[in-house]
Amino acid sequence: AQSVTQLDSHVSVSEGTPVLLRCNYSSSYSPSLFWYVQHPNKGLQLLLKYTSAATLVKGINGFEAEFKKSETSFHLTKPSAHMSDAAEYFCVVSDKYNFNKFYFGSGTKLNVKP
Amino acid sequence: NAGVTQTPKFRVLKTGQSMTLLCAQDMNHEYMYWYRQDPGMGLRLIHYSVGEGTTAKGEVPDGYNVSRLKKQNFLLGLESAAPSQTSVYFCASSYGENRGNQPQHFGDGTRLSIL
Numbered sequence: 694a695q696s697v698t699q700l701d702s703h704v705s706v707s708e709g710t711p712v713l714l715r716c717n718y719s720s721s722y723s724p725s726l727f728w729y730v731q732h733p734n735k736g737l738q739l740l741l742k743y744t745s746a747a748t749l750v751k752g753i754n755g756f757e758a759e760f761k762k763s764e765t766s767f768h769l770t771k772p773s774a775h776m777s778d779a780a781e782y783f784c785v786v787s788d789k790y791n792f793n794k795f796y797f798g799s800g801t802k803l804n805v806k807p
Numbered sequence: 808n809a810g811v812t813q814t815p816k817f818r819v820l821k822t823g824q825s826m827t828l829l830c831a832q833d834m835n836h837e838y839m840y841w842y843r844q845d846p847g848m849g850l851r852l853i854h855y856s857v858g859e860g861t862t863a864k865g866e867v868p869d870g871y872n873v874s875r876l877k878k879q880n881f882l883l884g885l886e887s888a889a890p891s892q893t894s895v896y897f898c899a900s901s902y903g904e905n906r907g908n909q910p911q912h913f914g915d916g917t918r919l920s921i922l
Contacts, residue, residue, distance in 0.1 A: 729913075793901060
Protein backbone atom coordinates (compact mmCIF):
# COMPACT_ATOMS: atom_id res chain seq x y z
CA ALA A 694 0.00 0.00 0.00
CA GLN A 695 1.05 3.55 -0.55
CA SER A 696 2.31 5.42 2.46
CA VAL A 697 3.09 8.96 3.37
CA THR A 698 5.39 10.03 6.21
CA GLN A 699 5.38 13.40 7.86
CA LEU A 700 8.77 13.62 9.46
CA ASP A 701 7.87 15.96 12.33
CA SER A 702 4.86 15.62 14.59
CA HIS A 703 5.41 19.13 16.00
CA VAL A 704 7.15 22.19 14.57
CA SER A 705 7.56 25.45 16.44
CA VAL A 706 8.62 28.71 14.76
CA SER A 707 8.61 32.38 15.65
CA GLU A 708 6.30 34.75 13.85
CA GLY A 709 8.00 36.16 10.78
CA THR A 710 10.43 33.25 10.35
CA PRO A 711 10.27 30.56 7.62
CA VAL A 712 8.17 27.43 7.91
CA LEU A 713 9.24 23.99 6.67
CA LEU A 714 6.95 20.97 7.08
CA ARG A 715 8.40 17.78 5.67
CA CYS A 716 6.60 15.01 3.81
CA ASN A 717 7.94 11.88 2.12
CA TYR A 718 5.90 9.31 0.25
CA SER A 719 6.58 5.79 -0.91
CA SER A 720 5.49 5.25 -4.46
CA SER A 721 6.52 3.52 -7.67
CA TYR A 722 4.40 5.89 -9.70
CA SER A 723 3.71 9.62 -9.86
CA PRO A 724 0.84 10.22 -7.48
CA SER A 725 -1.32 13.22 -6.87
CA LEU A 726 -0.16 14.97 -3.71
CA PHE A 727 -1.98 17.43 -1.50
CA TRP A 728 -1.44 19.49 1.61
CA TYR A 729 -4.41 20.24 3.85
CA VAL A 730 -4.65 22.43 6.94
CA GLN A 731 -6.88 21.79 9.94
CA HIS A 732 -7.64 24.47 12.49
CA PRO A 733 -8.92 23.38 15.92
CA ASN A 734 -12.35 21.79 15.87
CA LYS A 735 -12.66 22.29 12.14
CA GLY A 736 -12.57 20.15 9.03
CA LEU A 737 -9.64 20.04 6.63
CA GLN A 738 -9.07 22.76 4.06
CA LEU A 739 -7.02 22.36 0.89
CA LEU A 740 -3.79 24.35 0.84
CA LEU A 741 -2.38 23.14 -2.46
CA LYS A 742 -2.14 20.17 -4.81
CA TYR A 743 0.42 18.62 -7.16
CA THR A 744 -0.81 16.85 -10.27
CA SER A 745 2.33 16.66 -12.48
CA ALA A 746 1.92 20.02 -14.19
CA ALA A 747 4.70 21.86 -12.34
CA THR A 748 7.07 20.74 -9.60
CA LEU A 749 6.71 23.97 -7.59
CA VAL A 750 3.15 24.41 -6.48
CA LYS A 751 1.76 27.59 -4.99
CA GLY A 752 -1.14 27.45 -2.60
CA ILE A 753 -3.24 29.70 -0.48
CA ASN A 754 -1.99 31.97 2.31
CA GLY A 755 1.56 32.14 0.90
CA PHE A 756 2.34 28.42 1.17
CA GLU A 757 4.33 26.54 -1.45
CA ALA A 758 5.43 22.95 -1.94
CA GLU A 759 8.04 21.42 -4.20
CA PHE A 760 7.69 17.95 -5.69
CA LYS A 761 11.04 16.15 -5.86
CA LYS A 762 10.66 12.77 -7.52
CA SER A 763 14.25 11.70 -6.89
CA GLU A 764 13.76 12.26 -3.15
CA THR A 765 10.06 11.21 -3.10
CA SER A 766 9.39 14.37 -1.12
CA PHE A 767 6.75 17.07 -1.12
CA HIS A 768 7.78 19.53 1.58
CA LEU A 769 5.59 22.51 2.48
CA THR A 770 7.17 25.92 2.98
CA LYS A 771 6.23 29.50 3.76
CA PRO A 772 8.72 32.36 3.85
CA SER A 773 7.25 34.12 6.87
CA ALA A 774 4.99 32.55 9.49
CA HIS A 775 1.92 34.33 10.79
CA MET A 776 0.13 33.65 14.05
CA SER A 777 -2.91 32.50 12.08
CA ASP A 778 -0.82 29.68 10.54
CA ALA A 779 -0.89 27.78 13.83
CA ALA A 780 -2.78 24.59 12.97
CA GLU A 781 -2.26 20.96 12.02
CA TYR A 782 -1.08 20.15 8.52
CA PHE A 783 -1.62 16.92 6.61
CA CYS A 784 0.22 15.58 3.59
CA VAL A 785 -1.98 13.35 1.41
CA VAL A 786 -1.17 10.99 -1.47
CA SER A 787 -3.48 9.33 -3.97
CA ASP A 788 -3.72 5.57 -4.34
CA LYS A 789 -1.85 3.95 -7.22
CA TYR A 790 -4.82 2.09 -8.65
CA ASN A 791 -7.68 4.31 -7.54
CA PHE A 792 -6.81 7.95 -8.00
CA ASN A 793 -9.75 9.04 -5.94
CA LYS A 794 -8.69 7.10 -2.87
CA PHE A 795 -6.24 8.81 -0.57
CA TYR A 796 -3.76 8.16 2.23
CA PHE A 797 -3.06 10.69 4.94
CA GLY A 798 0.11 11.39 6.84
CA SER A 799 -0.09 11.47 10.63
CA GLY A 800 -0.03 15.27 10.68
CA THR A 801 2.33 18.03 11.81
CA LYS A 802 1.21 20.52 14.42
CA LEU A 803 2.62 23.95 13.74
CA ASN A 804 3.06 26.30 16.68
CA VAL A 805 3.81 29.95 15.96
CA LYS A 806 5.36 31.96 18.78
CA PRO A 807 4.90 35.72 18.99
CA ASN B 808 -22.96 27.96 0.48
CA ALA B 809 -23.20 24.96 2.84
CA GLY B 810 -20.66 22.59 1.23
CA VAL B 811 -20.43 19.43 3.36
CA THR B 812 -22.65 19.24 6.42
CA GLN B 813 -22.34 16.59 9.12
CA THR B 814 -25.02 15.73 11.64
CA PRO B 815 -24.75 15.52 14.63
CA LYS B 816 -21.68 17.48 15.74
CA PHE B 817 -21.33 15.69 19.09
CA ARG B 818 -22.68 12.47 20.51
CA VAL B 819 -22.11 10.26 23.50
CA LEU B 820 -23.16 6.62 23.30
CA LYS B 821 -23.07 3.65 25.59
CA THR B 822 -21.35 0.44 24.51
CA GLY B 823 -23.69 -1.63 22.39
CA GLN B 824 -25.91 1.22 21.25
CA SER B 825 -26.39 1.99 17.59
CA MET B 826 -26.44 5.27 15.71
CA THR B 827 -26.22 6.81 12.26
CA LEU B 828 -24.08 9.74 11.21
CA LEU B 829 -25.39 11.78 8.32
CA CYS B 830 -23.33 13.58 5.70
CA ALA B 831 -24.91 15.87 3.13
CA GLN B 832 -23.21 17.76 0.28
CA ASP B 833 -24.70 20.33 -2.05
CA MET B 834 -21.92 20.42 -4.69
CA ASN B 835 -23.19 17.58 -6.88
CA HIS B 836 -20.05 15.56 -6.11
CA GLU B 837 -19.85 11.95 -7.27
CA TYR B 838 -17.44 10.67 -4.61
CA MET B 839 -18.07 10.70 -0.88
CA TYR B 840 -15.91 9.42 1.96
CA TRP B 841 -16.01 8.66 5.67
CA TYR B 842 -12.82 8.98 7.71
CA ARG B 843 -11.97 8.67 11.35
CA GLN B 844 -9.31 10.80 13.00
CA ASP B 845 -7.42 9.58 16.02
CA PRO B 846 -4.52 11.37 17.75
CA GLY B 847 -1.19 10.84 15.97
CA MET B 848 -2.72 8.73 13.20
CA GLY B 849 -3.97 11.21 10.66
CA LEU B 850 -7.22 10.34 8.90
CA ARG B 851 -8.05 6.76 8.04
CA LEU B 852 -10.60 5.84 5.40
CA ILE B 853 -13.56 3.81 6.68
CA HIS B 854 -15.78 3.53 3.59
CA TYR B 855 -16.29 5.48 0.44
CA SER B 856 -18.73 5.76 -2.45
CA VAL B 857 -18.09 6.48 -6.11
CA GLY B 858 -21.70 7.29 -6.89
CA GLU B 859 -25.31 6.90 -5.87
CA GLY B 860 -26.08 3.32 -4.86
CA THR B 861 -22.41 2.27 -4.56
CA THR B 862 -20.15 1.75 -1.55
CA ALA B 863 -16.67 0.33 -1.00
CA LYS B 864 -14.47 -0.54 1.95
CA GLY B 865 -11.55 1.58 3.02
CA GLU B 866 -8.70 0.85 5.42
CA VAL B 867 -10.71 0.39 8.62
CA PRO B 868 -14.26 -0.76 7.71
CA ASP B 869 -14.92 -3.23 10.52
CA GLY B 870 -17.79 -2.29 12.79
CA TYR B 871 -19.25 0.24 10.36
CA ASN B 872 -21.79 0.16 7.56
CA VAL B 873 -22.66 2.82 4.99
CA SER B 874 -25.37 3.65 2.50
CA ARG B 875 -25.63 6.07 -0.42
CA LEU B 876 -29.29 6.02 -1.45
CA LYS B 877 -29.18 9.60 -2.71
CA LYS B 878 -26.27 11.27 -4.44
CA GLN B 879 -26.11 14.10 -1.93
CA ASN B 880 -26.20 11.94 1.22
CA PHE B 881 -23.78 9.41 2.68
CA LEU B 882 -24.73 7.67 5.94
CA LEU B 883 -22.36 5.97 8.34
CA GLY B 884 -23.83 3.47 10.78
CA LEU B 885 -22.52 1.89 13.93
CA GLU B 886 -24.62 -1.18 14.71
CA SER B 887 -23.12 -1.96 18.11
CA ALA B 888 -20.84 0.79 19.34
CA ALA B 889 -17.56 -0.11 21.05
CA PRO B 890 -15.17 2.12 23.05
CA SER B 891 -12.58 1.65 20.27
CA GLN B 892 -14.88 3.62 17.99
CA THR B 893 -14.47 6.76 20.08
CA SER B 894 -13.08 9.19 17.53
CA VAL B 895 -13.72 12.24 15.40
CA TYR B 896 -15.46 11.31 12.18
CA PHE B 897 -15.08 13.35 9.01
CA CYS B 898 -17.08 13.20 5.85
CA ALA B 899 -15.61 14.43 2.57
CA SER B 900 -16.71 14.69 -1.04
CA SER B 901 -15.08 15.30 -4.41
CA TYR B 902 -15.87 15.39 -8.11
CA GLY B 903 -14.10 12.06 -8.54
CA GLU B 904 -12.50 12.37 -11.95
CA ASN B 905 -10.15 9.59 -13.01
CA ARG B 906 -7.10 11.81 -12.94
CA GLY B 907 -7.35 12.02 -9.17
CA ASN B 908 -6.51 15.68 -9.02
CA GLN B 909 -9.77 16.74 -7.52
CA PRO B 910 -9.42 17.83 -3.91
CA GLN B 911 -11.74 16.69 -1.19
CA HIS B 912 -14.12 19.01 0.61
CA PHE B 913 -14.54 18.23 4.29
CA GLY B 914 -17.25 18.69 6.86
CA ASP B 915 -16.47 20.01 10.33
CA GLY B 916 -16.57 16.59 11.93
CA THR B 917 -18.63 14.59 14.40
CA ARG B 918 -17.11 13.99 17.82
CA LEU B 919 -18.28 10.61 19.06
CA SER B 920 -17.59 9.17 22.50
CA ILE B 921 -18.45 5.59 23.42
CA LEU B 922 -18.64 4.90 27.14
